[in-house]
Structures are given as C-alpha cells and as structure tokens.
Amino acid sequence: MSALADKLRGLRRQAGVQPPAPAPVPPRARPELPDNIRQLLGIRQRAKSSPPRKVAGEPTAVPGETIAPGLQLCEARTAWPPMPPAFHAAFARIDAVIDPARLVLFDTETTGLAGGTGTRAFMIGVGDWHEGAFRERQLLITTLAGEAAMLDHFASWLRPDAVLVSYNGKSYDAPLLKTRFRLHQRACPLEGLMHIDLLHPVRRRWCGAWENCRLATAERQLLQVVREDDLPGAEAPAAWLGFLRGGSAGSLHRVARHNSQDLRSLGGILHRFAADDDASACV
Amino acid sequence: MNALPNPLAQRAVRGDGALAAPASGGDQLARRLAKRYGDRITGSFVLPGREGQFAALPGDMPSALAQALRSRGIGQLYAHQAQAWNATAAGEHVVIATPTASGKSLCYTLPVISAAIRQRAKALFLFPTKALAQDQVAELLELNQAGDLGVKAFTFDGDTPGDARQAIRLHGDIVVSNPDMLHQAILPHHTKWAQFFENLRYVVIDEVHTYRGVFGSHVANVLRRLQRVCAFYGVSPQFILCSATIGNPAEHASALIEQPVTAITESGAPVGEKHVLLWNPPVVNPDLGLRASARSQSNRIARTAIRAGLKTLVFAQSRLMVEVLTKYLKDVFDNDPRKPPRIRAYRGGYLPTERRAAEREMRAGQVDGIVSTSALELGVDIGALDVVVLNGYPGSVAATWQRFGRAGRRQQASLGVLVASSDPLDQYLVRHPEFFQGAPPEHARIAADQPLILLDHIRCAAFELPFKDGELFGPQDATPWLQVLAEEGVLHQEGERFEWIADSYPANAVSLRSVADGNFVVVDRTDGRQTIVAEVDFSAASLTLYEGAIHMIQSVPYQVERLDWNGRKAFVTRTNVDYYTDAIDYTKLKVLEAFDGSPAGAGSAHHGEVHVARRVAGYKKIRYYTHENIGYGPVNLPDLELHTTAVWWQLPQRALEQAFDHRQEALDGFLAAAHALHIVATVAVMAEARDLQKAVGSGDGAWFATPDANGRAQLRSAFGEEGAPMLGPFIPTLYLYDAFPGGVGLSAPLFERREDLVRLARELVQRCDCRAGCPACVGPVLAVDEQNERSLKSLATRVLDLIVAL
Structure with missing residues (x-):
C-alpha cells in the first residue's frame, strides 16, 4: 500500500503539487463589538487575557442516548420560546393560517460549506411545541453508517401537513438533506411541505437597519439573546471530524448546545412574527 | 451538417449561381497555380468526387420526426446515417468517423429525438466548445419546430444563468454541454440531476479525436465517473461518438468509454472532386535557407482565388494572424466603404451575436473571403465554400483534413492549399505529401490509468458516491488509491466503505488539461x-x-x-523583439526498468521507465529566420526530477567504433538523430512537441550530452561540470520520453512503431534541402561545417543507418 502512496507522493511532487496544507487554521477571532454597542446591549466587557473558558467537567461521553447503531438522540423541553398563536403567514408570503401544532423548526450541522454530493449533515436539530412546552430533538450520528437511520428518524417526525421553519433552510439545509435522501435512495420527506424560511422576512424588514441579517444578529436584535460559550458554526465540522477520527466527544456537546440555541432562537423569532401578525390582525 | 439538403444551404448555392457563376472551379485554380508557381508546390493530388449513397428514411422512425425531416427537405438518408440508425437501434455503442460535412449530426439526432418522442428518454451531448454546443441546439430547435416534436434542448455551460439551471435539469430532454461542465458542475451535483439521470438513454460525444493525450485521459476518467453515477441511478446509457478521420476511431472510442464500439467509417455523402496542393514558400536567401513568410503566400493564394470568384476560407494559427490577413485582404477587396464588406474575420473572442451574424452572412453567400482561427474547424455551419487555405500546418494531419473538408460542393471541384511556415514540423510535412494521401497516419492515444490523473478522478468520484472496498474504477481496483486519499484525510474509511469527509469540492482543483495541479x-x-x-x-x-x-x-x-x-x-x-529564446537544459536520464526490448539494426530499442533529472542552466537568444545566436542569459531555478516512461535506442561500442572515428562524432550524430526522431515521433503520436522530449546520454545515467553553440555535443557528467571521464564502456543512448510525471502513454505506441520512426527520420534527414543540417532536420547548425563528411546531417544519417531495421 505504502509503495503506491510513496510513488504517488513522488509523482505529485514532480508535478509541482504542493504538499497538503497542515493542521487546520486556528479559528479567526471574531471582531469585538464597539463599546457603545456593547453597553447598549448590556454585554459585559470580558477580560481580554482570559483563555477560552473550559467548562468544568466537560463530559467525555457522546451527547444523548443511542437509539440506533451510530445514532444518538438528545431530547429536551423548555418553557422558552413560548408557543405562538395561530397566525397568518403573509410575512413569509404564504397565504395560509398556520396552526402552531403543525410547525417543525429545523437546523442542521454539516461537514462543511463546499456543497455538492460530498457535504453531509451530521446533526439534525428539530424543534416543535409539544404538550405545552418547546421540545428539542437532536439527531447526531457518531458513525457514517448511522446516517440512514438519522434520515429515517427525521422523516418519521414529519407529518404530511407539517410546516417547516428554518433560517436560510430553503437554500441551504433543505437542498442538502434532499441530496442525502437521494444518495440513500429514499424519498425526500421535505418535498411538498410548506416551508417558512425566516431569513427572507427578516431581510425584508430589517435589511439596511442591521449590519447583517445572520441568525446571531437577528436573535440579539429581536430577542436580546446572548450566547454563552458558543461554538462558532464554522468550527462545528472540525469538532465532529475530530471525534470521528478518534478524538474527544467534548466539543460535540458544544455543537449540540449551539444547535439547540439556534432552534430556540428560531422559535423566538417566529413567535415575534406570529405575534405581530396576530396584533395586526386584531386591529 | 451542411452537406445535407438543408434549405438554407441550397438557397445559398442557388443565390450564388444566380449572382455570378464562378469563372472557374477549384480544379482550374489548382492548375493555374501549379503552372505559375510549380517550384513552390511540393505535392499535388486529386481526390475524386463520389456519388452519394442513399437509403430510405427508416420505417421504424416516429412519423412526426420523418415529417419534420421532409419539411426540411430531407427525404432520404445517406448510407452511413442509415447504418448508424440501425446500429443504435440494435443497442450498440457507435462511433461515426466520416469526413467533415458528411452529415454526422443526423447520425445521433435521429435516435435521440426518436427516443425523446417515444419514451421521453433523455440525452446528454458533449461538445468540446461552447460555440458548437450552441449551434447544435439551434439545429435541434429548428428540427423540433419544423415537426412540432415537443423535444426540449438546452445548452448547459458556464454561461447558463443560475435560475435557468433548475429548469434545464428538470425539463431538458437533450442537455448540450462539455466535458468540463460534466466534470465540475453536473457530476458533483448529480442528485440535483436525479430525474435526468434516471431517464438518461443516450450520451453523444462529438469530436472525440480532440480528446487525446492528457485531455483525453482526463475525459476518459470523467466518463468512468459518469458511468458510475449512471449505475447508481440504474441506467447504462448508449454512447454515440463522432470523430474526424483518424487512424484508430474504433479503438480510440472504445478506450474512452471502455466498452466495445461499432465504427462507421464509410461516408455516403456525395462530394465533388477535391484538389490539394502542398505549398512551400520560395527561398529568398539561399545562404541562410531563409524562406518567404507563409503569410505572404496565403495572402497571394487567397487573393487569386477570390478574384476568380471562388468563396475562400483562410485558416490562421493565431488571432493576431487572423486580423493581419483580414486587413491585407480587406485592403484589396473592401476599399469601397459604400459596398457591403466582402471579407470577414471569424475567431474566438468575438461576441456570440457577432459570430452568429458572420455565420449567417457566410451561409447566405454574401461573403467572399473569411479568415478564421481553428474556431471554424469544427462543425459550425457556414455553407459551401470553394477554396481553403491553411496558413501553417494545424498540428495534425487529421486537423488538416478537417479544415480542407470545409471546402466542397457537389457539382464543382474544390481546392485546399497547405502553406508551410518555417516551423520544422511544417517543413517536414510539406515535403511528405504521402502523409496526406492514403490512410490517416495518426492515432489518437490516451492513458486513462496515468497514476496522477487516476488519483484526481478517484478523488472526485469518491465525492460523488462512496466507494466500497475492492470496487473497480475502470479496470483498476480503486482500494490502494482510496487508502492514499484516506491517509490524506479527505476520505474516511468505515467498515468496507470509503466516504468523502473533507470540506472541499475536489473537481474545482482538477483541470482536465494538465497532469496534477502544479500549473x-x-x-x-x-x-x-x-x-x-x-x-x-x-x-x-x-x-x-x-x-x-x-x-x-x-x-x-x-x-x-x-x-x-x-x-x-x-x-x-x-514585446516586439526579433528573437526567440531557447532554454539550455541539462537533462540526465537513467533507465530504471525496461518493459520491452528488441534488436534495432546493429543496436537495440527499448521501452520502459526512466528517471529524468533536469536543470535549466541558462538560455540562448536566437534571431528569427537566420537562427543566429545573439546572446545568452542566466537561469536560476530548482532542478526538476521526474519518473516517466521512455523509448530508447542504443548501439554497442563495437558498432560505433567501426562507424565513427571519434566518440565526439558519434555523439554529434546521436544528438542530430534525436532531433530528427523527435520531429517524426511528434507527428506519429499526435503529440504536442513539448509533451514529448528527447535526450542523449549514457544508459546508466553516468553522463549526458548537450549541444553547444555550434550544434556539437558536449559531454557532462553532472550538472554544471563540463567534460566527463571517458573511461569504461561507451554506450550512448537516444531517448524520447513523456514529459509528465508517470508518463501519459506516448512512449508505448512509439515503441510499437519504432521501425517506422527510424525509417521516417532517415528520410527526413536525407531529403532535407539543406546542405549540412538545419532546424527542419537535425537541429540548428550555427557554424556550418564545410566538410560534408563531418556535417551533422551525415553523422545523423550514420547513426540512423545503424539503428534502422535491417
């Protein structure tokens, strides 16, 4: 085996291919917020010198419980965000009154942004309002072979009248999942479902008013959410890959928390739109 | 396609005849030129005209399609089109290799449209250029409209807007694209094309003779990936390929798709008589062997032809030359601004609308002279022409014929003239009319299993679909390559599967036109x-x-x-300098392993793996035409090394001692012979001159020889050191090697044809007009030896005589 590897290495060097880039580049520091904004937002100045905070007793086990080979499920219920009233989805350019029981909020964590058939979701987070609480269910694969079971579980949670809610999911998460269902030769359960992609109404309403319309901005502006020890989305692929290659499961917990916050913010933003609609409908 | 009774073309012919009947045909012009410029014409021959062979429209064709054809004036097929119909109906993969303008496109449009009408079956068309793809779609749409067939054809290339792509993926019956798009945009997103693939019935690949060498080896691997994706969707499409006339159409087509292919090579299209002239510009400075420029000659021939009322097309090698020749012709024919222009230029870099307008004017017969780059070589429809002038040899005999094929009317003789430039290859070919007669000498070759190309495509294929342990890619077990990719971290092995895991899009980093990514x-x-x-x-x-x-x-x-x-x-x-530069490179080869060998005259010939070490030590400035050495410059670059394949010839010391007085003479002869062999070998394998390199040295890598400023051999044992101890056995070796790491399959066919090559090289040297040697035979000779005994020419002949088959 190594004979071929050596030979190929030699030939590639002769062909002028530079050796593959070494270890992944360290994450870029996010720009600090200007002082005035930080004050406005009530964010405390953090000591600049403090090293990244290690959560004491970061668990080493994989998050959630194993429900199929290579597939974990994390489930949680929270009181926030509250269930929105029934609303007319005109803000999302959908002419229908939506019963909140039909809503399925979803957000994926993926192995990258390259697109095409080589990118996969390793975590699918789903939120809905169930028995009076906000329910989060996160599917996480710990082996590549677990993907089929993850897709099947996810599909089983979607009723034919489900209304999807996402942030940029129409152009990112949904096509990506569609590709994965295709590759596993399964029908795509997202096909034909109503889909409220909150990115677009947010853009329509606040484009130009905010520095951008990313979920992190929207949740801060609309919900005053402040994330704690958040794993930047861009680092999620490395966290999962590290685990897959035999590394620690520690950072998977941070990925799960990040995804969970995304889901709750999604619920909060939706509530905000739905409540606005409700208020205007009452006038 | 323009040989078909296409209504537009017919109108052009009629309009032509009505406007001004040409004073003479191509035959008369050929005779006039031969009479006046006999000393410039090195070859002249006539291909007789041929009656058409026709067949009825197949009875099993959908009636709507037959109607559409009739309404476009096509009431019957040429024999080869009917043959293609029958072969595709029998489920065979087919390659059609008939001359330009013999109506190849109907060979594939008929089965494709029939399947689209009957089963809503889909087809993928691959063309090497966007212009051809657009032409093809225009033609399909016309046919579709004529019969109201309801077949949707779209181009899909880099210019296709994002919002149109979704519609094309879902609704296109025929998607017309190119290998690069298939490689970078379609296959890596195949799930978006799922419906298309599930119904894919035909893959049409036109101009397959252009898919050779490195590019062809890549395309063969893209087709492996295509077939792998098709298998995933449960289809195995039928392939219909088209090629210009090359020596091995069936073999080449079958190498590309790795399946048996039926070849159709006899054209049933009628053709008029065709005259061909090979033209060498006159010598204007006999001392320096300096000839008049090809441009001046092409200009003269085109002027004469247009004056004689003949529609003329001039092919130039560069865009700049197109503009220059257009200007010269316009100065003569378009000096009255009130009249519509008679001369047009056509080349890449013009806007598509401008090109379409030019094509329309040409088809309508409004233009008398066109100057074009290779852009018009492939099947763009421009109607009938009388005369084609090639300003310089286009690089292959196949391309020469393809360009000549642009001229030809049924009732009237046409003329093709090849004007040689001062390039050694041109000079060689123009003196060998036999290359243009008889069977096409060139074979298109690919090396699909070139290790680096294979690695690139297994990488791309793994991105598209996971690999299973032991899965084949082409005939190769992919496992070792997968393990290399897993070590690199782009694949993850889990159980028996290798899955893509990296956050990258590998097809973007793989160019189909180079080996590996160090460009x-x-x-x-x-x-x-x-x-x-x-x-x-x-x-x-x-x-x-x-x-x-x-x-x-x-x-x-x-x-x-x-x-x-x-x-x-x-x-x-x-820049506008009057010289070119030539690298002084020291190349040292060492034989690693001989795969095959045989006696060659008094010596031996081998084929095998070699190690090449090369240093560029400096460069020479050489003045154009005179080949005077006017200066040197230093080069300071890292040494290169490469493992590749080569063919080499050796002579035993005894034979050398009998034939040469000194070792110096023998080495001079080897270097000169290498120059000649390199020229003929480049032609034989349709290679670019730089893809195949030559060297002279010792078989064990102990020393190597480079020409000095006088074309004489200098012996070196290591880079930078001049002179080498002449102890031990003296076994000079002449190498021709692939210039890519791992080789691209050029040397194996050279070994097969080794006897031909030596014979051709010997003829090249002997028949050259120069006295003591020149770049067209044994390489630049700067200080010419007056003693013919020791001229490079005679020394090269001596070496070639020793290795020629007895």
Whole structure:
C-alpha cells in the first residue's frame, strides 16, 4: 500500500503539487463589538487575557442516548420560546393560517460549506411545541453508517401537513438533506411541505437597519439573546471530524448546545412574527 | 451538417449561381497555380468526387420526426446515417468517423429525438466548445419546430444563468454541454440531476479525436465517473461518438468509454472532386535557407482565388494572424466603404451575436473571403465554400483534413492549399505529401490509468458516491488509491466503505488539461493589464517561463519579467523583439526498468521507465529566420526530477567504433538523430512537441550530452561540470520520453512503431534541402561545417543507418 502512496507522493511532487496544507487554521477571532454597542446591549466587557473558558467537567461521553447503531438522540423541553398563536403567514408570503401544532423548526450541522454530493449533515436539530412546552430533538450520528437511520428518524417526525421553519433552510439545509435522501435512495420527506424560511422576512424588514441579517444578529436584535460559550458554526465540522477520527466527544456537546440555541432562537423569532401578525390582525 | 439538403444551404448555392457563376472551379485554380508557381508546390493530388449513397428514411422512425425531416427537405438518408440508425437501434455503442460535412449530426439526432418522442428518454451531448454546443441546439430547435416534436434542448455551460439551471435539469430532454461542465458542475451535483439521470438513454460525444493525450485521459476518467453515477441511478446509457478521420476511431472510442464500439467509417455523402496542393514558400536567401513568410503566400493564394470568384476560407494559427490577413485582404477587396464588406474575420473572442451574424452572412453567400482561427474547424455551419487555405500546418494531419473538408460542393471541384511556415514540423510535412494521401497516419492515444490523473478522478468520484472496498474504477481496483486519499484525510474509511469527509469540492482543483495541479499561470502586465493569458504545466515551466524568456502565446511574443516559483505565476509583457529564446537544459536520464526490448539494426530499442533529472542552466537568444545566436542569459531555478516512461535506442561500442572515428562524432550524430526522431515521433503520436522530449546520454545515467553553440555535443557528467571521464564502456543512448510525471502513454505506441520512426527520420534527414543540417532536420547548425563528411546531417544519417531495421 505504502509503495503506491510513496510513488504517488513522488509523482505529485514532480508535478509541482504542493504538499497538503497542515493542521487546520486556528479559528479567526471574531471582531469585538464597539463599546457603545456593547453597553447598549448590556454585554459585559470580558477580560481580554482570559483563555477560552473550559467548562468544568466537560463530559467525555457522546451527547444523548443511542437509539440506533451510530445514532444518538438528545431530547429536551423548555418553557422558552413560548408557543405562538395561530397566525397568518403573509410575512413569509404564504397565504395560509398556520396552526402552531403543525410547525417543525429545523437546523442542521454539516461537514462543511463546499456543497455538492460530498457535504453531509451530521446533526439534525428539530424543534416543535409539544404538550405545552418547546421540545428539542437532536439527531447526531457518531458513525457514517448511522446516517440512514438519522434520515429515517427525521422523516418519521414529519407529518404530511407539517410546516417547516428554518433560517436560510430553503437554500441551504433543505437542498442538502434532499441530496442525502437521494444518495440513500429514499424519498425526500421535505418535498411538498410548506416551508417558512425566516431569513427572507427578516431581510425584508430589517435589511439596511442591521449590519447583517445572520441568525446571531437577528436573535440579539429581536430577542436580546446572548450566547454563552458558543461554538462558532464554522468550527462545528472540525469538532465532529475530530471525534470521528478518534478524538474527544467534548466539543460535540458544544455543537449540540449551539444547535439547540439556534432552534430556540428560531422559535423566538417566529413567535415575534406570529405575534405581530396576530396584533395586526386584531386591529 | 451542411452537406445535407438543408434549405438554407441550397438557397445559398442557388443565390450564388444566380449572382455570378464562378469563372472557374477549384480544379482550374489548382492548375493555374501549379503552372505559375510549380517550384513552390511540393505535392499535388486529386481526390475524386463520389456519388452519394442513399437509403430510405427508416420505417421504424416516429412519423412526426420523418415529417419534420421532409419539411426540411430531407427525404432520404445517406448510407452511413442509415447504418448508424440501425446500429443504435440494435443497442450498440457507435462511433461515426466520416469526413467533415458528411452529415454526422443526423447520425445521433435521429435516435435521440426518436427516443425523446417515444419514451421521453433523455440525452446528454458533449461538445468540446461552447460555440458548437450552441449551434447544435439551434439545429435541434429548428428540427423540433419544423415537426412540432415537443423535444426540449438546452445548452448547459458556464454561461447558463443560475435560475435557468433548475429548469434545464428538470425539463431538458437533450442537455448540450462539455466535458468540463460534466466534470465540475453536473457530476458533483448529480442528485440535483436525479430525474435526468434516471431517464438518461443516450450520451453523444462529438469530436472525440480532440480528446487525446492528457485531455483525453482526463475525459476518459470523467466518463468512468459518469458511468458510475449512471449505475447508481440504474441506467447504462448508449454512447454515440463522432470523430474526424483518424487512424484508430474504433479503438480510440472504445478506450474512452471502455466498452466495445461499432465504427462507421464509410461516408455516403456525395462530394465533388477535391484538389490539394502542398505549398512551400520560395527561398529568398539561399545562404541562410531563409524562406518567404507563409503569410505572404496565403495572402497571394487567397487573393487569386477570390478574384476568380471562388468563396475562400483562410485558416490562421493565431488571432493576431487572423486580423493581419483580414486587413491585407480587406485592403484589396473592401476599399469601397459604400459596398457591403466582402471579407470577414471569424475567431474566438468575438461576441456570440457577432459570430452568429458572420455565420449567417457566410451561409447566405454574401461573403467572399473569411479568415478564421481553428474556431471554424469544427462543425459550425457556414455553407459551401470553394477554396481553403491553411496558413501553417494545424498540428495534425487529421486537423488538416478537417479544415480542407470545409471546402466542397457537389457539382464543382474544390481546392485546399497547405502553406508551410518555417516551423520544422511544417517543413517536414510539406515535403511528405504521402502523409496526406492514403490512410490517416495518426492515432489518437490516451492513458486513462496515468497514476496522477487516476488519483484526481478517484478523488472526485469518491465525492460523488462512496466507494466500497475492492470496487473497480475502470479496470483498476480503486482500494490502494482510496487508502492514499484516506491517509490524506479527505476520505474516511468505515467498515468496507470509503466516504468523502473533507470540506472541499475536489473537481474545482482538477483541470482536465494538465497532469496534477502544479500549473503556472501566465499573467499579462502589458499597459496595466493584470490578466491571465495562459497556463503552463509545471514540468514545462522551467523550460519556457524563466525570467527573460520570450514566451509565445498564440504566436504573440511575450517576455517573462518575473517568475514567482512558489506562487506558480509568471508575469509577462507584450514585446516586439526579433528573437526567440531557447532554454539550455541539462537533462540526465537513467533507465530504471525496461518493459520491452528488441534488436534495432546493429543496436537495440527499448521501452520502459526512466528517471529524468533536469536543470535549466541558462538560455540562448536566437534571431528569427537566420537562427543566429545573439546572446545568452542566466537561469536560476530548482532542478526538476521526474519518473516517466521512455523509448530508447542504443548501439554497442563495437558498432560505433567501426562507424565513427571519434566518440565526439558519434555523439554529434546521436544528438542530430534525436532531433530528427523527435520531429517524426511528434507527428506519429499526435503529440504536442513539448509533451514529448528527447535526450542523449549514457544508459546508466553516468553522463549526458548537450549541444553547444555550434550544434556539437558536449559531454557532462553532472550538472554544471563540463567534460566527463571517458573511461569504461561507451554506450550512448537516444531517448524520447513523456514529459509528465508517470508518463501519459506516448512512449508505448512509439515503441510499437519504432521501425517506422527510424525509417521516417532517415528520410527526413536525407531529403532535407539543406546542405549540412538545419532546424527542419537535425537541429540548428550555427557554424556550418564545410566538410560534408563531418556535417551533422551525415553523422545523423550514420547513426540512423545503424539503428534502422535491417
């Protein structure tokens, strides 16, 4: 085996291919917020010198419980965000009154942004309002072979009248999942479902008013959410890959928390739109 | 397609006849030129005209399609089109290799449209250029409209807007694209094309003779990936390929798709008589062997033809030359601004609308003279012409015929003239009319299992669909390659599967036109531009992109100002110098393993693996035409090494001692013979001259020989050291080797044809008009030896005589 590897290495060097880039580049520091904004937002100045905070007793086990080979499920219920009233989805350019029981909020964590058939979701987070609480269910694969079971579980949670809610999911998460269902030769359960992609109404309403319309901005502006020890989305692929290659499961917990916050913010933003609609409908 | 009774073309012919009946046909012009310029014509022959062979429209064709054809004036098929119909109906993969303008496109449109009408079956068309793809779609749409067939055809290329792509994926019955798009956009997103693939019935690949060498080896691997994706969707489409006339259409087509292919090579299309002249510009300076420029001759021939009322097309090798020749002809024919122009230029770089307008005018017969680059070589429909003039040899005999094929009417003789430039290859070919007669000598070759190309495509294939342990890719077990990719971290092995895991899009990093990804880009900085004008393979960079080098791009000279070796960039500016540069490279080869060998005359010939070490020590400035050496420059670049395949010839010491007085003479002869063999070998395998390299040295790598300023051999034992101890056995070796790491399959066919090559090289040297040697035979001779006994020419002949088959 190594004979071929050596030979190929030699030939590639002769062909002028530079050796593959070494270890992944360290994450870029996010720009600090200007002082005035930080004050406005009530964010405390953090000591600049403090090293990244290690959560004491970061668990080493994989998050959630194993429900199929290579597939974990994390489930949680929270009181926030509250269930929105029934609303007319005109803000999302959908002419229908939506019963909140039909809503399925979803957000994926993926192995990258390259697109095409080589990118996969390793975590699918789903939120809905169930028995009076906000329910989060996160599917996480710990082996590549677990993907089929993850897709099947996810599909089983979607009723034919489900209304999807996402942030940029129409152009990112949904096509990506569609590709994965295709590759596993399964029908795509997202096909034909109503889909409220909150990115677009947010853009329509606040484009130009905010520095951008990313979920992190929207949740801060609309919900005053402040994330704690958040794993930047861009680092999620490395966290999962590290685990897959035999590394620690520690950072998977941070990925799960990040995804969970995304889901709750999604619920909060939706509530905000739905409540606005409700208020205007009452006038 | 223009040989078909296409209503437009017919109108053009009629309009023509009505306007002004040509004073003479191509035959009369050929006779006039031969009479007046007999000493410039090195070859002249006539291909007789042929009656058409026809067949009825197949009865099993959908009636709507038959109606559409009839309404376009097509009431019957040519024999080869009917043959293609029957072969595809029998489920065979087919390659159609008939001359230009024999109506090849109907061979594939008929089965494809029939299947689309009957089963809503889909087809993928691959063309090498966007212009051809657009033409094809226009033609399909016309046919579709004529019969109201309801078949939807779209181009899908880099210019297709994003919002149209979704519709094309879902609704296109026929998607017309190119290999690069298939490689970079379609296959890596195949799930979006799921419906298309599930119904894919035909894959049509036109102009397959252009898919040879490195490009062809890549395309063969893209087709492996296509077939792998098709298998995933449960289909195995039928392939219909088209080729210009080459020596091995069936073999080449079958190498590309790795399945048996039925070849259809007899055209049933009627053709008029065709005259061909090979034209060498006259010698204007006998001392220096300097000839008049090809441009002046092409201009003269075109002028004569247009004056005689013949529709004339001139092919030039570069865009610049197109503009120059157009200007010369316009100065003569378009000096009255009130009249519509009679002369048009046609080349890449014009806007599509401008090109379409030019094509329309040509079809309608409003233009008398067209000057074009290779853009018109492939099947763009421009109607019938009388005369084709090639300003320089287009690089292969197949391309020469394809260009000549542009001229031809049924009732009237046509003429093709090849005007040789001063390039050694041109000079060689123009003196060998036999290359243009009889069977096409050239074989298209690919090496689909070239290790680096294979690695690139297994990488791309793994991105598209996971691999299973032991899965084949082409005939190869992919496992070892997968393990290499897993070590690199782009694949993850889990159980029996290798799955893509990296956050990258590998197809973007794989160019179908180079081996591996170390290419240099050439950046033009002229007048504040900062644009990429060319890409150069890593292995050629040190030979052509050193600082000070004159780098020719489409015959336009640029000077390299700065070379950023690590950044893989060369910065150049336009220049007008009267010299070119030639790298002084020291190349040392060592035989690693002989795969095969045989006696060759008094010596032996072998084929095998070699190690090449090369240093570019400096460069020479050589004045055009006179080949005077007018200066030197230093080069300081890293040494290159490469493992590749080669063919080599050796002579035993005894034979050498009998034939030569000194070792110096023997070495001179070897270097000169290498020059001649390199020329004929380049022609034989349809290679680019730089993809195949030559060298002379010892078989064990102990020393090597390079020509000095006088064309005489200098012996070196190591880089930079002159002279070598002449102890031990003296076994000079002449190598021709693939210039790519791992080789690209050029040397095996050279070994097969080794006896031909030596014979041809000997003829080349003996028949050359020069006295003591010149770049067209044994290489530049700067201080000419007056003693013929010791001239490079006679020494080369002696070496070739010793290795020629007895």
